[in-house]
Amino acid sequence: KQRQTYEIIDPQDIGLNESVIALTARSGRAALVHRLELLGYDLTQEEIDSTYEKFLALADKKKEIHDYDLLYLVGDIDRMKQQSIALKFLQVTTGTLVPTATVVLKFGDHERMSTATGNGPVDAAVSAIKKLINEKVVLAEFLMQAITRGSNDVGRVHVQVECGSRTVHGFGAHTDTTRASIEAFLDALRALNVTEKIEEED
Structure with missing residues (x-):
């Protein structure tokens, strides 16, 4: 099993905004949808259902779910980007x-x-x-x-x-x-x- 090491730079140390509060398994679907909207995702009901299932599965293994975790969860949903x-x-x-x-x-x-x-x-x-x-x-x-x-x-x-x-x-x-x-x-x-x-x- 691969080990993962996170090096999180304190935003205040380099003059950035404070990080948002992490989600947990108890946060619920509404909190997840709200956070995804803040991250720029406007998902269909089907995509929300799929992401919520992945969210719960990850929350079983990990105490706190951060924005970067959520972005990996929805990473397989295609976003149209101009490769300009x-x-x-x-x-x-x-x-x-x-x-x-x-x-x-x-x-x-x-x-x-x-x-x-x-x-x-x-x-x-x-x-x-x-x-x-x-x-x-x-x-x-x-x-x-x-x-x-x-x-x-x-x-x-x-x-x-x-x-x-x-x-x-x-x-x-x-x-x-x-x-x-x-x-x-x-x-x-x-x-x-x-x-x-x-x-x-x-």
């Missing part, structure tokens, strides 16, 4: 230097490159991506789940991104945790249908 943004290239430089990231994004049939610095590799890469889109977005929550399965640990990352009054969630998974983080960020940007900024020097 894809990561083509990512390179980060850390160590004694100022963390720097270079990203190449594919917007439809063409590519754009951007470079930025930051407090760390993920922050630098996020900043580089922000330069390429019109919308002002805020990374409001960051959670990493490390799955221990031998030497090739896979990091799963869940992010919450805000754009005006909208809040969406994104996911990424990769053996490189920086890559997983950026894939999760791009996943959220696709859900927001962000648009490419016209190429011009700031």
Whole structure:
């Protein structure tokens, strides 16, 4: 049986909003539906029934059900997303230097490159991506789940991104945790249908 290790970063430590209260087996169907609506899911009655059954089964094994658990439960429900943004290239430089990231994004049939610095590799890469889109977005929550399965640990990352009054969630998974983080960020940007900024020097 695979072991799962959760590394949850305290939101207040990095200036994020407080995490919402977890659900339990006693929360009931209405609480589950309400939470799924907050996460951006408008499910049919059939999808709600299916998800509620999975929720109860998971709640039997796990005391608290967090948002990232719910998103895995509904993960097999197809969401139509525009695959308009894809990561083509990512390179980060850390160590004694100022963390720097270079990203190449594919917007439809063409590519754009951007470079930025930051407090760390993920922050630098996020900043580089922000330069390429019109919308002002805020990374409001960051959670990493490390799955221990031998030497090739896979990091799963869940992010919450805000754009005006909208809040969406994104996911990424990769053996490189920086890559997983950026894939999760791009996943959220696709859900927001962000648009490419016209190429011009700031």
